[in-house]
Amino acid sequence: MGVNTRILVINPGSTSTKIAIFQQEKVIFLKTIKHSQEVLGKFKRITDQFEHRKEVIYEELKNADIPLETIDAVIGRGGLVKPIGSGVYRVNDVMKKDLLECKRGEHASNLGGLIAADIAKLLPSAEAFIADPVVVDELDPLARYSGHPDFERNSIFHALNQKAIARSHANSIMKKYEDMNLIVAHLGGGITVGAHRKGRVVDVNQGLDGDGPFSPERSGSLPVGTLLKAAFSGQYSYEEMYSMIVGKGGMMAYLGTNDAYLAEREAKDGDEKCKEVLEAMAYQVAKEIGAMSTVLKGEVDAILITGGIANSKWFCNLVIERVYRIAPVHVYPGQDEMGALAENALLALNGDIEIKEYQ
Numbered sequence: 181m182g183v184n185t186r187i188l189v190i191n192p193g194s195t196s197t198k199i200a201i202f203q204q205e206k207v208i209f210l211k212t213i214k215h216s217q218e219v220l221g222k223f224k225r226i227t228d229q230f231e232h233r234k235e236v237i238y239e240e241l242k243n244a245d246i247p248l249e250t251i252d253a254v255i256g257r258g259g260l261v262k263p264i265g266s267g268v269y270r271v272n273d274v275m276k277k278d279l280l281e282c283k284r285g286e287h288a289s290n291l292g293g294l295i296a297a298d299i300a301k302l303l304p305s306a307e308a309f310i311a312d313p314v315v316v317d318e319l320d321p322l323a324r325y326s327g328h329p330d331f332e333r334n335s336i337f338h339a340l341n342q343k344a345i346a347r348s349h350a351n352s353i354m355k356k357y358e359d360m361n362l363i364v365a366h367l368g369g370g371i372t373v374g375a376h377r378k379g380r381v382v383d384v385n386q387g388l389d390g391d392g393p394f395s396p397e398r399s400g401s402l403p404v405g406t407l408l409k410a411a412f413s414g415q416y417s418y419e420e421m422y423s424m425i426v427g428k429g430g431m432m433a434y435l436g437t438n439d440a441y442l443a444e445r446e447a448k449d450g451d452e453k454c455k456e457v458l459e460a461m462a463y464q465v466a467k468e469i470g471a472m473s474t475v476l477k478g479e480v481d482a483i484l485i486t487g488g489i490a491n492s493k494w495f496c497n498l499v500i501e502r503v504y505r506i507a508p509v510h511v512y513p514g515q516d517e518m519g520a521l522a523e524n525a526l527l528a529l530n531g532d533i534e535i536k537e538y539q
């Protein structure tokens with residue numbers, strides 16, 4: 181590849197789609213497209229959002245005067261494919277089928293690979309990839325136990341950003357990620373807290389429809405007996421109950437918004453309900469960090485807090501006051517998913533890492 185390789189990066193999240201153009205390692209265009217609940221709420225399934233999100237991306241690239249023909253590769257944040265190892269994968273037909281059928285579940289990142297492939301198809305020589313999708317699975321055998329053999333715990337989390345932030349933290353103190361024990365809390369539309377032991381995420385809450393803290397739009401762990409009673413009450417359909425867990429759970433259920441920034445402003449303007457719900461979310465994040473410290477047997481080099489909500493000093497302090505005795509805490513607001521995806525694409529195009537084939 182030449183010295184002016186251009187990568188288009190596409191990162192669909194639950195509340196936004198982030199797009200970027202990288203020329204080599206340098207970002208020359210970056211845009212976060214926010215999607216309102218009113219607009220996304222109209223689509224029944226995540227894959228139904230495909231055309232809408234793709235059109236918005238085309239529009240943004242057109243407005244920014246970026247001709248598609250100048251792009252050498254497209255990389256998307258990967259979604260709910262089969263559990264796979266960390267790395268770069270070509271978006272092939274088997275993957276597209278799994279993403280389209282949402283066999284492993286629905287999440288906005290399913291659209292990352294699909295949109296990347298659709299755009300790459302229009303270009304003469306560009307390929308489409310995904311890297312470190314949300315299903316990266318490095319769980320220890322003990323972490324897979326739930327409490328019943330029919331319900332194995334699995335790994336669905338912000339793998340890309342958690343690993344990128346952990347590596348960049350390790351680099352910043354001249355250490356290797358593979359030599360450190362870290363707890364990484366990603367606070368976005370979903371919230372995941374991972375125990376990184378020497379470069380492997382050996383335990384993490386399943387942040388889609390599994391367990392852990394509630395988040396702006398997910399319920400996290402719920403009292404199972406009560407949940408079961410509600411499921412069999414005849415009052416709700418499966419779809420209604422699922423949306424109480426994913427999409428309309430957490431802050432959405434308590435406050436009617438998934439915007440933590442807005443809720444914090446309301447809290448600061450005196451809204452006691454907003455204040456208490458955000459405090460409860462921070463309390464649950466801290467509790468999960470405490471749990472992950474036991475996974476690492478108390479040998480924790482650092483706790484890293486990242487994701488959109490990490491932009492809020494107030495919220496981070498609510499977490500930090502409960503966990504600072506465990507290990508030093510570092511806050512990395514936002515996420516480095518775009519940089520990590522671009523870097524992975526460049527390494528793959530240059531032949532510096534293997535491009536894996538999804539099967």
Ligand SMILES: Nc1ncnc2c1ncn2[C@@H]1O[C@H](COP(=O)(O)OP(=O)(O)O)[C@@H](O)[C@H]1O
Pocket residue numbers: 193194195196367368369370396438439440441442444487488489490491492514515
């Ligand atoms: N400065 C801020 N203060 C508080 N919350 C913020 C701030 N900036 C973003 N957020 C919140 O972060 C959440 C989105 O995080 P993000 O990591 O972008 O999510 P996703 O990628 O899942 O869409 C939203 O609830 C948003 O309101």
Ligand SMILES: CCCC(=O)OP(=O)(O)O
Pocket residue numbers: 192193194195287288314336337338368369370371372387388
């Ligand atoms: C499903 C785990 C990843 C996740 O929750 O991502 P978002 O916060 O972007 O929804």
